[in-house]
Amino acid sequence: MPKLWLVIPLVCALGAAIAPAHASPTSAMLVDAGTIVPGLVADIRYAGSHNFVGRPINGYRARRCLLTQPAANALAEVARDLAARGLVIKVFDCYRPARAVADFVRWARDPRDQAAKAEFYPDVDKRTLFRDGYIASHSGHSRGSTADLTLARADGTELDMGTPFDFFSPRSWTAASSVTAEQHANRMRLAAAMQRRGFRGYPKEWWHFTLRNEPFPGTYFDMPVQ
Numbered sequence: 001m002p003k004l005w006l007v008i009p010l011v012c013a014l015g016a017a018i019a020p021a022h023a024s025p026t027s028a029m030l031v032d033a034g035t036i037v038p039g040l041v042a043d044i045r046y047a048g049s050h051n052f053v054g055r056p057i058n059g060y061r062a063r064r065c066l067l068t069q070p071a072a073n074a075l076a077e078v079a080r081d082l083a084a085r086g087l088v089i090k091v092f093d094c095y096r097p098a099r100a101v102a103d104f105v106r107w108a109r110d111p112r113d114q115a116a117k118a119e120f121y122p123d124v125d126k127r128t129l130f131r132d133g134y135i136a137s138h139s140g141h142s143r144g145s146t147a148d149l150t151l152a153r154a155d156g157t158e159l160d161m162g163t164p165f166d167f168f169s170p171r172s173w174t175a176a177s178s179v180t181a182e183q184h185a186n187r188m189r190l191a192a193a194m195q196r197r198g199f200r201g202y203p204k205e206w207w208h209f210t211l212r213n214e215p216f217p218g219t220y221f222d223m224p225v226q
Contacts, residue, residue: 029216030095030144030223033065033072038079039088040065041156045165046093046100047225052166053107054115059097061226066095071145071211077197086154092165092207093148096141098222108135121168134168142221145214148207151190159186165207174206 034040042065046057067075079089107113108129117126121134129135140146148166151159162179163172171178174187187206194201194209202208 029068029221030066031069031072033067033075033091033094033147036072037065037076037089038083039154040075040079041088041090041152043090043092044094044225046096052116052120052168053104053113057100058103059100059222059224061224064094064225065091065147066144066225067147068144068211068215070213070215071147074197074199074211075147078193078199081196082151082193087151087159088154088156089149090152090156090158091147091149093141094146095144095221095225096139096146097224098142098220099224101139101142104135105137119164120166124168129168139220140210140214143214143216143219144221145211145216147209148205149190149209150207151186151193159189161186161190161206163206172206173204174201175203 034042042063044060044063044065045051046053047060047063049055051057075089082088108126111127114126121129124132124134141148150161150165153159160180160183162176162183163169170176174191175184179187190206191201198212199209200212202210
């Protein structure tokens with residue numbers, strides 16, 4: 001089943017320690033991909049209320065796509081490849097602060113909060129999110145080289161991928177057989193474009209890609225997006 005890979009901050013709700021977060025990754029480690037990636041459309045969902053929680057998430061103070069320099073450079077190459085086909089990249093999430101992941105974990109443990117169930121997890125019992133693997137305790141996003149994204153036409157219209165971003169269902173698996181031929185082809189187009197420039201996908205989320213040679217594979221940052 002598709003997973004939202006989450007990371008708990010330096011000291012998590014359970015009291016366990018994780019790899020330390022860098023003190024100020026934005027100035028030293030992360031760049032604004034919007035200044036590097038041609039035509040990038042930033043629909044940073046966790047900075048607003050259109051997400052599976054239904055409200056802004058802790059740590060998102062701006063709708064910016066922050067990435068490590070190598071990830072941003074690679075994504076720019078993807079964008080240039082796609083431009084020849086009249087397509088652009090639309091990102092939903094990039095770098096994710098550890099404090100945002102902790103916010104997700106607190107939300108997941110409150111079964112009364114079901115504000116966005118109808119759109120994002122209509123067939124899932126929230127009480128089973130951890131057991132079924134939809135939410136876990138670590139997120140590659142907090143390392144700065146992972147992005148959630150889709151393809152769009154030049155006018156911003158998204159290609160039909162069969163499910164929305166962050167839809168908790170086997171239908172969101174990249175190779176799901178329950179989508180149409182056109183939707184499957186669009187997912188394969190996205191995956192091929194990303195793989196060509198050094199990203200690897202996550203089979204249970206068609207939108208999720210991580211730079212293969214990410215520069216900080218063992219570090220989880222917690223600087224807010226601002």
